Amino acid sequence: xxxxxxxxxxxxxxxxxxxxxxxxxxxxxxxxxxxxxxxxxxxxxxxxxxxxxxxxxxxxxxxxxxxxxxxxxxxxxxxxxxxxxxxxxxxxxxxxxxxxxxxxxxxxxxxxxxxxxxxxxxxxxxxxxxxxxxxxxxxxxxxxxxxxxxxxxxxxxxxxxxxxxxxxxxxxxxxxxxxxxxxxxxxxxxxxxxxxxxxxxxxxxxxxxxxxxxxxxxxxxxxxxxxxxxxxxxxxxxxxxxxxxxxxxxxxxxxxxxxxxxxxxxxxxxxxxxxxxxxxxxxxxxxxxxxxxxxxxxxxxxxxxxxxxxxxxxxxxxxxxxxxxxxxxxxxxxxxxxxxxxxxxxxxxxxxxxxxxxxxxxxxxxxxxxxxxxxxxxxxxxxxxxxxxxxxxxxxxxxxxxxxxxxxxxxxxxxxxxxxxxxxxxxxxxxxxxxxxxxxxxxxxxxxxxxxxxxxxxxxxxxxxxxxxxxxxxxxxxxxxxxxxxxxxxxxxxxxxxxxxxxxxxxxxxx
Numbered sequence: 001x002x003x004x005x006x007x008x009x010x011x012x013x014x015x016x017x018x019x020x021x022x023x024x025x026x027x028x029x030x031x032x033x034x035x036x037x038x039x040x041x042x043x044x045x046x047x048x049x050x051x052x053x054x055x056x057x058x059x060x061x062x063x064x065x066x067x068x069x070x071x072x073x074x075x076x077x078x079x080x081x082x083x084x085x086x087x088x089x090x091x092x093x094x095x096x097x098x099x100x101x102x103x104x105x106x107x108x109x110x111x112x113x114x115x116x117x118x119x120x121x122x123x124x125x126x127x128x129x130x131x132x133x134x135x136x137x138x139x140x141x142x143x144x145x146x147x148x149x150x151x152x153x154x155x156x157x158x159x160x161x162x163x164x165x166x167x168x169x170x171x172x173x174x175x176x177x178x179x180x181x182x183x184x185x186x187x188x189x190x191x192x193x194x195x196x197x198x199x200x201x202x203x204x205x206x207x208x209x210x211x212x213x214x215x216x217x218x219x220x221x222x223x224x225x226x227x228x229x230x231x232x233x234x235x236x237x238x239x240x241x242x243x244x245x246x247x248x249x250x251x252x253x254x255x256x257x258x259x260x261x262x263x264x265x266x267x268x269x270x271x272x273x274x275x276x277x278x279x280x281x282x283x284x285x286x287x288x289x290x291x292x293x294x295x296x297x298x299x300x301x302x303x304x305x306x307x308x309x310x311x312x313x314x315x316x317x318x319x320x321x322x323x324x325x326x327x328x329x330x331x332x333x334x335x336x337x338x339x340x341x342x343x344x345x346x347x348x349x350x351x352x353x354x355x356x357x358x359x360x361x362x363x364x365x366x367x368x369x370x371x372x373x374x375x376x377x378x379x380x381x382x383x384x385x386x387x388x389x390x391x392x393x394x395x396x397x398x399x400x401x402x403x404x405x406x407x408x409x410x411x412x413x414x415x416x417x418x419x420x421x422x423x424x425x426x427x428x429x430x431x432x433x434x435x436x437x438x439x440x441x442x443x444x445x446x447x448x449x450x451x452x453x454x455x456x457x458x459x460x461x462x463x464x465x466x467x468x469x470x471x472x473x474x475x476x477x478x479x480x481x482x483x484x485x486x487x488x489x490x491x492x493x494x495x496x497x498x499x500x501x502x503x504x505x506x507x508x509x510x511x
């Protein structure tokens with residue numbers, strides 16, 4: 001239900017923007033397209049809007065409302081489960097009730113919560129107990145806190161339907177049938193042990209060799225197979241491991257001897273790993289070699305590259321996904337002064353800006369930076385949970401403060417998003433005597449230097465990490481810390497293996 005002031009404000013903005021529904025709703029955040037047109041028709045006929053609406057009796061009582069919210073809070077905060085269990089209300093109304101009771105749910109609510117995933121080892125243990133039980137399957141299921149159907153589904157997945165059919169219990173079994181059943185149980189135990197061996201080999205291949213969990217063990221080199229055997233021989237025995245991996249006994253001892261010799265690069269490996277991990281796992285072998293040189297450790301790039309490959313230290317690769325803020329032409333666009341020339345002879349000549357979206361399970365976060373073309377330094381930035389005018393205006397105010405005493409004003413280049421064409425942005429640019437420049441419509445290469453910064457940020461900091469247990473506030477702190485590290489410590493090859501701040505200090509531009 002909207003107030004009279006909210007409805008009147010929407011109608012006036014609708015008329016100001018030339019009766020464009022999408023632009024009005026995008027700026028206000030409400031109402032729907034049909035509702036806005038109905039308000040406009042009422043305003044045209046009456047010259048004003050109705051002061052208020054008559055309120056009818058609510059469809060749901062306060063007891064039903066409280067029961068729905070309490071059920072949502074006590075059952076994993078899952079909307080779908082609450083709606084299915086209670087049978088009311090609609091999802092939109094339940095969301096409104098929850099946000100009214102828990103305002104923080106707008107930012108920190110994530111997905112649906114259900115039963116935790118059961119590991120493979122737990123399933124095998126459950127199937128083993130099912131096959132060797134003395135009581136009923138229902139008792140085993142109750143003990144493991146699962147239902148009986150799920151227990152048999154696990155057995156079918158691990159042992160197949162043939163074993164399932166042969167394991168049907170009978171009230172009385174003759175001696176011969178009992179002996180056959182014991183043989184089948186022994187076979188199942190052996191199969192479970194083989195499955196456990198297979199699982200442990202794949203897990204060790206992932207931990208030690210950095211291989212995918214679905215790797216074919218037969219395609220591993222003899223040296224890699226030797227490493228797996230050494231890691232698991234205390235648990236499974238040497239002979240069983242050699243047979244499973246198809247490794248000859250002589251080959252095992254041949255590759256095992258050099259591995260016992262002390263590694264002359266052991267200390268260097270630890271140093272390389274520390275450099276790689278402390279720099280957001282984003283450095284390739286060239287920048288790692290440059291960091292070693294800064295520590296007075298002189299070694300060739302080939303050695304660094306080989307050691308990083310052996311240790312499984314690989315810089316993350318980029319993933320293409322970007323936020324778009326273009327909502328249509330809402331005013332005249334300035335000329336593209338930059339024209340893809342992102343080189344600057346001095347600081348504060350050319351600035352680039354844009355907005356990037358980061359979607360994590362806890363919600364969405366938006367970053368608005370100002371990049372200096374001189375050395376790629378982030379002059380200013382703002383981070384928020386909504387890509388609104390406040391986000392970009394705050395960033396611009398901070399950037400203007402850095403050039404308040406300069407006579408020469410920089411060119412501010414952006415795309416054609418609505419954030420850079422609203423009155424607040426235009427007035428700030430005009431008051432600071434900045435020069436506006438805009439990319440062509442739907443042409444991201446016109447702002448390639450800023451897009452490149454977003455790509456490096458997401459490749460090095462965002463995509464390689466798991467953000468499922470991270471809140472919005474924690475992610476904002478991580479993002480802010482990365483940008484500060486980017487300015488102060490992250491070395492760039494184009495700057496002579498210096499960070500932007502170090503580069504400006506070397507030129508005497510920063511004291």
